[in-house]
Amino acid sequence: MMNSAAATAFQTSLESNYHLASLEELLTQHQITTQDLELVRQYGEYITPKFPFYVDRFYSWMENMPEFKIFFKDQKKLLRVQGSQNRFWEIFFEAEVNDHYLEMRRKLGEVHAQIGLSLPAYFAALSVSQDILLYELYDGDLTESQRMACIQACNKLIQLDASLVVEAYAKLSNERLSEQAKAMMEMSTPVTSLWDNILMLPVVGIIDSKRAQNMMSSVLHKIAETRAKVFIIDIGGVSVVDTAVANHLIKITQAARLMGCVCLLSGVSPAIAQTTIELGIDVGNVLTRATMRDALEEAFRLINVVVSKKDA
């Protein structure tokens, strides 16, 4: 069962795309108590002097990983990363979990996402580190039950760290995706003025309802802006025309009609013509042409423009 704080957090994360959990929420979610943090510190006092062994051991494992060669080509960089890794575990064993701590962990996730280190590689490294620090390097004199309590507390905090890294990683990837989607959306409706009173919109790719809505509003705004009389939509680059797509296109032509603008569909290939008829789509009184050239000719006719060759 989720407690009410967690339930609210879950609700909020659904509402706003990305909600970063607060310190209290995280500690409650991971059931980390002050006693746990005390245990981590206790174990830290014992393990911190052994860090040089950890680094040696860790990098002897790391050398065999494919990521190693990509990320650590140069020695200086390797030393720098080793240093910051040392610092990472020092901070971990100091166990001062506050907002600053969360921010540092999230930053790490962002860095991983930016350099393109995969999450599986991160988890593998974390698991190896956990193994070395909590089991391999241990030869102290804690009683078995004390040791188990320490290991459990460390594990909880490691899980919290991992969840922060994943959260930051996901947030960044999500932001990138939505940026790309936005850019795609902007690129997808390049309405151009072809002639006085003639506008054109080449459509390439797949038309879904979101894109169709976007197309409709940009078509209408462009008509209002330029006071065009004819609008040519070239669907030569549309890969699939099914009932839904045809419907969207018909709606766009109807909408343009309401602004006193005639809409022409060009680029109707034999395949598209055939499927349209076989699907029984009623194109109504939508004007269609096979090629852009034919559509332009029809557009000239509609606005009473004659284009002729200059006499030699």
Add this chain to the structure above:
Amino acid sequence: MRTVQSSAQKLNESLRLVFTEIQDTLILTFPPSCGFLSQELEDIKSSTLQRCAQKQYNSVIFDLSAVELIDLSEWEALRKLNQSIKLMGPDSWFVGLRTDLIITLISLDAKTQDLNYALGVEEALTESLG
């Protein structure tokens, strides 16, 4: 109480339909929010058709450029009025439909076929004359 009532009445009156005649053209300018009661719609229909019967107009223009919101039944009523005018002879036009309004009408699957549309009054006048 009385002042409130009278100012409400004034406001109501300012939101009424306006008829303008230019030569052989009748222009109906609609208020920002149609929101007509069915009785009002009946009045509009009958008075418009009466005017058309009394005078031979070449065209009747429905100027909707101020209209921000319209529902399906209002649209249906306007469409029927437009078609009835057509039956009496004059060309009839819908002009100045806003983009948001158009998107709403299309998404509501409103009947929009077989009517004349223009971007503005000027365009409708040029088209009906030329």
